Amino acid sequence: MSSQLIKDNSIVDDDWRQIMPPEAEIEVKKQAGKVVIFKLTGEDSLTSEQIEKTTMPKEGKLLLPVKVFLHHQDNLKGRISNQEIGIWIETHEEIESFINQIEDINNLPCIAVSTKKFADGRIFSIGNLLRMKYKYKNELRAIGDVLRDQLFFLKRSGFNSFLIRKDKDAKDALLGLNDFTTPYQGAVDQTKPAWKIINRN
Amino acid sequence: MYKYDSLDQTLVNERVTQYEGQLARFLNKELSEEEFRPLRLQNGLYIQRHAPMLRVAIPYGLLSSAQLTKLADIADKYDRGYGHFSTRQNIQFNWPKLEDTPKILRELATVEMHAIQTSGNCIRNITTDQFAGVTPDEIIDPRYLAEIIRQWSTFHPEFALLPRKFKIAVTGSSKDRAIVQAHDIGLEVFTDKNNEMAIKVWVGGGLGRTPILGSVIRENLSWKHMLTYCEAILRVYNLYGRRDNMYKARIKILVKALGIEKFKQLVDKEWATIKNGPNTIDSKEINRIKAFFSEPNYKTDKKDDLKKHTTNKSFTQWLLRCTHSHKKEGYRSVTLSLKSNEQAPGDATSDQMRAVASLADQYSFGEIRVSHEQNLILSDVSEDNLFELWEKAKVKKLTTPNIGLLTDIICCPGGDFCSLANAKSIPIAKSIQDIFDDMDYLHDIGDINLNISGCMNACGHHHVGHIGILGVDKDGSEWYQLTLGGNQGNFASIGKVIGPSFSEEEMPKVIKKIINTYVKNRHPDEVFIDCVSRIGLEPFKEEVYGKKEKSV
Ligand code: HEM
Numbered sequence: 125m126s127s128q129l130i131k132d133n134s135i136v137d138d139d140w141r142q143i144m145p146p147e148a149e150i151e152v153k154k155q156a157g158k159v160v161i162f163k164l165t166g167e168d169s170l171t172s173e174q175i176e177k178t179t180m181p182k183e184g185k186l187l188l189p190v191k192v193f194l195h196h197q198d199n200l201k202g203r204i205s206n207q208e209i210g211i212w213i214e215t216h217e218e219i220e221s222f223i224n225q226i227e228d229i230n231n232l233p234c235i236a237v238s239t240k241k242f243a244d245g246r247i248f249s250i251g252n253l254l255r256m257k258y259k260y261k262n263e264l265r266a267i268g269d270v271l272r273d274q275l276f277f278l279k280r281s282g283f284n285s286f287l288i289r290k291d292k293d294a295k296d297a298l299l300g301l302n303d304f305t306t307p308y309q310g311a312v313d314q315t316k317p318a319w320k321i322i323n324r325n
Numbered sequence: 326m327y328k329y330d331s332l333d334q335t336l337v338n339e340r341v342t343q344y345e346g347q348l349a350r351f352l353n354k355e356l357s358e359e360e361f362r363p364l365r366l367q368n369g370l371y372i373q374r375h376a377p378m379l380r381v382a383i384p385y386g387l388l389s390s391a392q393l394t395k396l397a398d399i400a401d402k403y404d405r406g407y408g409h410f411s412t413r414q415n416i417q418f419n420w421p422k423l424e425d426t427p428k429i430l431r432e433l434a435t436v437e438m439h440a441i442q443t444s445g446n447c448i449r450n451i452t453t454d455q456f457a458g459v460t461p462d463e464i465i466d467p468r469y470l471a472e473i474i475r476q477w478s479t480f481h482p483e484f485a486l487l488p489r490k491f492k493i494a495v496t497g498s499s500k501d502r503a504i505v506q507a508h509d510i511g512l513e514v515f516t517d518k519n520n521e522m523a524i525k526v527w528v529g530g531g532l533g534r535t536p537i538l539g540s541v542i543r544e545n546l547s548w549k550h551m552l553t554y555c556e557a558i559l560r561v562y563n564l565y566g567r568r569d570n571m572y573k574a575r576i577k578i579l580v581k582a583l584g585i586e587k588f589k590q591l592v593d594k595e596w597a598t599i600k601n602g603p604n605t606i607d608s609k610e611i612n613r614i615k616a617f618f619s620e621p622n623y624k625t626d627k628k629d630d631l632k633k634h635t636t637n638k639s640f641t642q643w644l645l646r647c648t649h650s651h652k653k654e655g656y657r658s659v660t661l662s663l664k665s666n667e668q669a670p671g672d673a674t675s676d677q678m679r680a681v682a683s684l685a686d687q688y689s690f691g692e693i694r695v696s697h698e699q700n701l702i703l704s705d706v707s708e709d710n711l712f713e714l715w716e717k718a719k720v721k722k723l724t725t726p727n728i729g730l731l732t733d734i735i736c737c738p739g740g741d742f743c744s745l746a747n748a749k750s751i752p753i754a755k756s757i758q759d760i761f762d763d764m765d766y767l768h769d770i771g772d773i774n775l776n777i778s779g780c781m782n783a784c785g786h787h788h789v790g791h792i793g794i795l796g797v798d799k800d801g802s803e804w805y806q807l808t809l810g811g812n813q814g815n816f817a818s819i820g821k822v823i824g825p826s827f828s829e830e831e832m833p834k835v836i837k838k839i840i841n842t843y844v845k846n847r848h849p850d851e852v853f854i855d856c857v858s859r860i861g862l863e864p865f866k867e868e869v870y871g872k873k874e875k876s877v
């Protein structure tokens with residue numbers, strides 16, 4: 125099977141491996157005789173048990189859930205300086221909840237943001253913040269429900285790599301990066317608005 | 326008005342190509358219904374009761390005669406010969422074929438029009454005062470600011486998929502006709518004490534299920550920061566707005582949950598990192614856009630022959646209700662009423678559209694405005710042309726002298742077209758227009774807004790109508806709930822429900838009773854809404870429901 129990864133405008137092989145935590149045990153409570161599953165907003169973060177139980181291969185380039193990374197970062201120093209360790213976060217995770225605990229995010233060669241649903245536009249603000257506010261310079265990757273028709277916006281929000289959803293054609297998705305030639309407003313890829321770049325008189 | 330350069334035109338053309346491809350992939354089954362949904366919505370395409378509905382953007386309500394003529398052609402070629410002007414200054418076509426939509430968009434692009442972001446969870450069409458640039462009470466012309474916001478918000482990558490739709494309105498007059506307080510962001514432009522253009526920013530207003538008026542988040546924002554400040558607001562909303570429950574996803578819910586102080590703190594913190602950033606506006610850009618909205622060539626020499634028509638009662642009635650004072654002496658703005666009882670409120674036939682386009686060419690510098698009250702406006706008509714214009718417009722049934730009166734009803738498409746409706750709304754509007762067809766009586770009743778929505782989504786703005794009618798569903802049949810005391814403008818308020826709902830047949834009689842109560846109780850020169858505020862709901866309830874038994 126050909127690669128699903130688009131990076132810097134072409135399809136390339138993916139040498140990163142996304143590490144998944146084990147499933148959380150869902151707390152089941154009884155309420156007024158009915159069994160209901162308790163979830164607040166449907167967006168739980170990892171439990172400490174999940175973090176502990178996540179298994180990590182001894183070699184290769186790994187994208188770790190950010191919480192797992194934070195938990196192990198002291199033991200991973202060698203691999204980090206070998207450029208073998210990246211992180212992935214979900215769209216509901218606040219950047220501020222981890223950013224200060226990482227010595228220098230530019231020591232991470234790859235940060236991936238995972239979106240459960242393509243229509244979850246938080247990923248765009250996260251990309252923007254990582255690039256503009258936190259000055260992240262390396263590979264910024266969109267993973268999860270990543271589809272052609274959002275790529276242009278993802279690119280403009282600072283993402284330079286896109287792992288297209290398995291059932292879609294990455295070659296087709298590539299076309300989505302160039303839907304428009306000159307957008308109006310400044311964003312991440314082009315910080316100046318059009319009227320500051322070209323003469324519109 | 327604003328004219329496209331090659332950049333605008335390329336973007337709009339590229340959008341048509343993009344959408345054409347998306348539709349083809351959908352029809353090919355490469356895109357699922359769920360994947361296609363936000364794409365079609367952000368191009369104004371709803372799937373409705375009978376057919377798709379296509380909503381075309383009319384940025385801040387401004388149209389050229391060529392554009393209106395094109396809309397007429399589209400209505401004939403792809404629809405059933407009419408269009409519906411909406412409360413957000415857009416136009417909707419109710420009967421296009423799905424396969425035709427790219428062709429329609431391609432045709433629209435030839436006259437600098439599109440359907441971009443007219444629906445979906447993104448920044449929608451920017452709205453403003455229908456009398457912008459011509460009203461004597463104007464402080465700052467909001468149109469060029471609206472155009473700057475339009476460009477910035479079009480395909481803004483960070484805000485392409487918000488938790489919910491996002492509406493921005495701008496006003497620059499002392500009297501707010503854009504209902505800025507009922508918008509996600511409302512911008513009130515004024516001149517501050519240093520004689521600088523400044524903006525009062527409202528946030529978190531909206532109608533719908535949970536009507537809330539906006540809160541002031543900033544009293545005095547410099548115009549330079551208009552876009553970066555909006556970016557900060559939108560970023561906080563994008564990250565923290567609820568996405569788990571569509572009915573709690575509007576920014577108003579977030580602002581309410583956090584409280585305006587906390588919300589403002591978050592916004593200010595974000596803003597600190599982007600203030601003075603690249604999207605900061607400068608005076609060169611302001612002046613570039615402003616130049617598009619410069620004054621037309623008003624003539625100064627004219628003979629005032631209005632007086633010779635003062636014996637024509639129909640004309641004088643129309644003059645009184647349908648023309649508005651103008652900043653230039655010898656000029657008036659004219660509202661062409663789309664509220665005769667022969668058509669659904671806001672509907673115009675292709676024949677009417679062409680007639681209005683031609684009137685605009687003859688009498689108003691080729692421009693037309695759409696108001697959120699769903700009427701069409703010729704903004705710059707010389708007084709000595711009024712009689713001629715009136716005679717021509719009358720033939721096309723565009724001169725019902727009811728602007729601002731009871732029968733100038735704001736009404737959503739309701740159960741006749743909309744699949745979300747609880748009840749029909751157009752027939753209710755018609756039955757009310759039918760029983761109040763005596764113009765003298767209507768003029769005697771005076772200024773009053775009656776707004777109708779077919780469900781709690783409130784497309785017909787019923788919450789802010791002096792009289793509001795809301796379609797509700799009771800065990801599968803259609804009922805109507807009545808609210809009184811809503812208001813728009815500077816003294817915006819949300820109406821209160823008067824009691825149990827009514828059937829369709831009862832509705833006109835109920836309205837009659839409400840009006841009778843007002844007429845019985847009013848002081849001389851007291852308008853309906855002031856009378857309601859003074860005497861409260863009780864006398865109206867008594868008239869409608871009968872006197873309550875005194876409890877023992
Ligand atoms: C026929 C198809 C239509 C559909 C399916 C539709 C759908 C909706 C929905 C779901 C809402 C509530 C959104 C929310 O509260 O978050 C809404 C609100 C609204 N719609 Fe529509 N609508 C339609 C037509 C119209 C028309 C014809 C107009 C203008 C006459 C209009 C103007 C508005 C306005 C002004 C609001 C209230 C905005 C607010 O809550 O701030 N819509 N619409």
Ligand code: SF4
Nearest residue numbers: 737743746779780784
């Ligand atoms: S108010 Fe309800 S019935 Fe009327 S158009 Fe909106 S969604 Fe449809």
